[in-house]
Amino acid sequence: MLRVENLTKVYKNGEIEVEALRGVSFEVKTGEMLAIMGPSGSGKSTLMHLLGCLDTPTGGRYILDGNDVSNLKEDQLAEIRNKYIGFVFQQFNLLSRTSVLHNVEVPLIYNGVRKRERREIAKEMLEKVGLGERLHHNTNEISGGQKQRVAIARALVNNPSLLLADEPTGNLDSRTEKEIMEIFLQLHQQGHTIILVTHEKSIARYAQRIIYLVDGRISREEVVRDAV
Amino acid sequence: MLFETIKIALRSLFNNKMRTFLSMLGIIIGVGAVIAVISIAVSSREQVTSSISQMGSNLITISPGFRRGRFGGFGSSADNIFTMELGESIVNYCPAVKAVAPNNQTSGYLIAAENNYRVNIVGTTIDYLEINNYSVASGKFFSQYDLDNATDVMVLGSELAEELFGRQSPLGNKITFYYNNQRLVFKIIGVMEEKGMGITGNLNGSAYIPISTYLNKISGSRHIDSFFAQANSSEEAKLAVSQIDYLLFKYTGDRNEYRLMSQDQLLDTINQVTVTMTLMLSGIAGISLLVGGIGIMNIMLVSVTERTREIGIRKALGAKRKHILSQFIVEALTLSSIGGIIGIFIGYFIAYGVANMGGWVLVISLPTVLLAFGFSLIVGLFFGIYPAFKASKLDPVIALSYE
Numbered sequence A: 001m002l003r004v005e006n007l008t009k010v011y012k013n014g015e016i017e018v019e020a021l022r023g024v025s026f027e028v029k030t031g032e033m034l035a036i037m038g039p040s041g042s043g044k045s046t047l048m049h050l051l052g053c054l055d056t057p058t059g060g061r062y063i064l065d066g067n068d069v070s071n072l073k074e075d076q077l078a079e080i081r082n083k084y085i086g087f088v089f090q091q092f093n094l095l096s097r098t099s100v101l102h103n104v105e106v107p108l109i110y111n112g113v114r115k116r117e118r119r120e121i122a123k124e125m126l127e128k129v130g131l132g133e134r135l136h137h138n139t140n141e142i143s144g145g146q147k148q149r150v151a152i153a154r155a156l157v158n159n160p161s162l163l164l165a166d167e168p169t170g171n172l173d174s175r176t177e178k179e180i181m182e183i184f185l186q187l188h189q190q191g192h193t194i195i196l197v198t199h200e201k202s203i204a205r206y207a208q209r210i211i212y213l214v215d216g217r218i219s220r221e222e223v224v225r226d227a228v
Numbered sequence B: 001m002l003f004e005t006i007k008i009a010l011r012s013l014f015n016n017k018m019r020t021f022l023s024m025l026g027i028i029i030g031v032g033a034v035i036a037v038i039s040i041a042v043s044s045r046e047q048v049t050s051s052i053s054q055m056g057s058n059l060i061t062i063s064p065g066f067r068r069g070r071f072g073g074f075g076s077s078a079d080n081i082f083t084m085e086l087g088e089s090i091v092n093y094c095p096a097v098k099a100v101a102p103n104n105q106t107s108g109y110l111i112a113a114e115n116n117y118r119v120n121i122v123g124t125t126i127d128y129l130e131i132n133n134y135s136v137a138s139g140k141f142f143s144q145y146d147l148d149n150a151t152d153v154m155v156l157g158s159e160l161a162e163e164l165f166g167r168q169s170p171l172g173n174k175i176t177f178y179y180n181n182q183r184l185v186f187k188i189i190g191v192m193e194e195k196g197m198g199i200t201g202n203l204n205g206s207a208y209i210p211i212s213t214y215l216n217k218i219s220g221s222r223h224i225d226s227f228f229a230q231a232n233s234s235e236e237a238k239l240a241v242s243q244i245d246y247l248l249f250k251y252t253g254d255r256n257e258y259r260l261m262s263q264d265q266l267l268d269t270i271n272q273v274t275v276t277m278t279l280m281l282s283g284i285a286g287i288s289l290l291v292g293g294i295g296i297m298n299i300m301l302v303s304v305t306e307r308t309r310e311i312g313i314r315k316a317l318g319a320k321r322k323h324i325l326s327q328f329i330v331e332a333l334t335l336s337s338i339g340g341i342i343g344i345f346i347g348y349f350i351a352y353g354v355a356n357m358g359g360w361v362l363v364i365s366l367p368t369v370l371l372a373f374g375f376s377l378i379v380g381l382f383f384g385i386y387p388a389f390k391a392s393k394l395d396p397v398i399a400l401s402y403e
Ligand SMILES: Nc1ncnc2c1ncn2[C@@H]1O[C@H](COP(=O)(O)OP(=O)(O)OP(=O)(O)O)[C@@H](O)[C@H]1O
Pocket: A011, A012, A013, A018, A019, A020, A038, A039, A040, A041, A042, A043, A044, A045, A046, A047
C-alpha cells in the first residue's frame, strides 16, 4: 500500500536548521492499522504531513499505491490528498459557520461531484458515524465528539485508500475517546488502511502495530496483534 | 465548479454581514457619485440647451466691448456709434441680417395697486418679437406709431403680469414705473406669452416699452446698450456674424470695442463648460472608486489572514490553487458588483432629487450606468487579485497550524 524509504525532513528558518526526520523507513500494507508513538517533538506530525502529501520530504522516497509522490507539484499533491487521503486532526479543523453537511461535502466539491450525488454521499457518511440527525446543525453547535465524527465522515467521503489521524482523541474526554476509537476500529475491520498518531499506549493498542519515533528516527517497532 | 465557487464566496460574505457592508461602502459611494454627477450634469445641460435652442439659432447679440466708460470720462469710440443709426446701418449693409432690434435695459420698481415689483424694463422696437421668436398672448405689442411718438405704453412679461395682477387682466391699467426718484406712468396694452431662457435672459420677468420712450424719458441719451440681430436663416448665422464684424471693425478699428455673440457660440460655450465640469467631477468620483477598491483590497487581505486556517483546511481536503484563487476573486467581484448595484440606485436617487429641485427632467444614460458598474467590477477584480493570489499560495501545513 505505502512505503517510505530513508525519509528525511529539514526545516530551515534562516540560519537555524531543524532536522525533524532523520531517515525513516517502513511499509504499511493495505487494510493495516498502524500507530505512531513518541515523545513531543520527535517528528510524528511531520511524518504525518509527509504521508498525507501536505508537504514534500527533504530526502528519501515515498511510494503511495505504487507511485513515487516525493517530488510532485503542489496541485498534483492536492489531487492526491483529495482522492486518496483522508485526514482527521486533533483540533477537528471543521469549517466554522457552516453546516455539518456542507463540511462533509467539501472534498466532494473539489472532486467535481455533482450536487445531488454529493448530498447523498455526505448524508450516508454522516449516518454511518451516527450523525444522521445533525445534518443541518452549525459546526459550533455540536460537541467535541460529534465534531470528530464529522471530521471522520469528511475524511471518508471520497473513499480514500489511506486514513490519517493525528492525535484524533487529544481533545476529547475518555468516554468520547472510546467511542471515536471504536469507529476507527470498525473502519479498520471494514478494510480501511489507517495510520494514527497518539501519545497514549491505550489508544495505540487499537492498532495492529506500533512504531516508536525518537528524535526523528524509528527507535523500535511493536506488533500488538496479527492482521485481521 | 464556478457555481460552487460563487456559492462558497457568497456564503462567506453573508457570514460577515457588517464587514461585507463596510468593504462595499467605498464602491457604493464611488459608483453613486459617478452616476449622480454624470446624470445631473447631462440633465442640466439638456435643460439649458433645449431652452436656448427654443429661441432659434440665428440670433446674434451685438454689444460694446468691455472698455466702455473706463476712467469715468469718455468711453470707447464704440459708445458713440452704439445708437439707433448703427442698427439701421447693420440692416442696410449686412445682407445676411434680416432684422435688428435695440435692447436697452434698466431696473426699477413697477407699482400697481398695492403690489410693487422689481423689474427689468426693456426698451426696443417691434422687430424684437420676430428676432426672439416671441409673441403677445393678450392685448397687443406697441406699434410704429408708439415708436414714432414715444408714447407711454408698456407690455408685460407673463410672469410679471401674474405677479402684479394675479388672475385679473392687466390690460388698460395704468402702472407706475419708479426709477431713480422719477415716476413714470404707463398704460398696459399687452401681455407676452411665456418663454424659455436664452442669451436674452428671463424674458418673462421683463416689461417692454418703445425704445424712443426709453431714450427720451428714462436714459436721456442716444446710447443703445446692445442690439439683437437675426440672420436670414440659421445657415447664414455665421455669415451674418462676419458681416456685422466687418462693419463694426470698419467703424471702430478695434475688435475690443464691441462683442458679437451668436446662439451657436453660446451653446458651444455651455457644452464646453459642462463637459469640463463633468470630466472633473467624474475624475473625483473615479478617485473615490479607486479608494473603494483599496478598501476592498484591505478587507480582503484581512479576510485572507483571518481565514488562513480555513484555507489550510480546504487545501488539506484537496483544494487546488485555482480553487482558492477563484474563491477569493469571486468574493471580491461579488463585493464590488453588489456595491456597484447599490451605488447605482443611490446615485440615481440623488440625481432624481437634484433634478426635482432644479425642476428639470432627469436623464439617466445607460452607457453611464454600465460604465460605472463595469468600472466597479474592474476595481474589484484588480484589487481582489493580490489577496486571492496570496491566499492561494499559502502552504497547507503552515496554514493548518495558524492560530
Ligand atoms: N514548520 C516548522 N518549522 C520549523 N521547525 C518545525 C516546524 N514544524 C515542526 N518543527 C520542528 O520539528 C520537530 C518535530 O516536530 P513535530 O511537530 O513533527 O513533532 P511531534 O512529534 O508531532 O510533537 P507533538 O507530540 O508535540 O505534536 C520539532 O522540533 C519542531 O520544533
